[in-house]
Amino acid sequence: MNTKPIPTHNELKKKLTPEQYFVTQQKGTEPAFSGKYATSKEPGVYHCVVCGEPLFDAKTKFESGTGWPSFYQPATPDSVATASDDSHGMQRNEVVCKRCGAHLGHVFNDAPKQLTGQRYCINSAALNLATQRRESKTSEDSQ
Numbered sequence: 001m002n003t004k005p006i007p008t009h010n011e012l013k014k015k016l017t018p019e020q021y022f023v024t025q026q027k028g029t030e031p032a033f034s035g036k037y038a039t040s041k042e043p044g045v046y047h048c049v050v051c052g053e054p055l056f057d058a059k060t061k062f063e064s065g066t067g068w069p070s071f072y073q074p075a076t077p078d079s080v081a082t083a084s085d086d087s088h089g090m091q092r093n094e095v096v097c098k099r100c101g102a103h104l105g106h107v108f109n110d111a112p113k114q115l116t117g118q119r120y121c122i123n124s125a126a127l128n129l130a131t132q133r134r135e136s137k138t139s140e141d142s143q
Helices: 009-015 018-026
Strands: 044-048 054-057 080-085 092-097 103-108 119-122 127-131
Touching (some): 054 119
Antiparallel strands (some): 044 127
């Protein structure tokens, strides 16, 4: 469990880029195909850019063709929460970090059924990827 304190809005204005602040605090959306994780295939765990909470495992990322990182399930059932979003004349389900409430994106029921049927369409600006590096053993370590 993440025990770091959640930054205040003043701290966030200093910590986050303008785009990260817009997306996570003002429920913004980055342009399609513009985010650094839109096409990433790096292994690891995606964390909330605001509070550091683990949100999505890269193993659950899939190519949806939408221009945003798409995942078929959160890292844990308690990683994210959803809320009804009727903005922009649409009915959608907003996805937020369950720990700090940062806006992440939206979830849709249009993913391949062999996965979960759910597509968590998440803004790259709301994420930090912690990559998993493999440690190689030297011949001295093996002896």
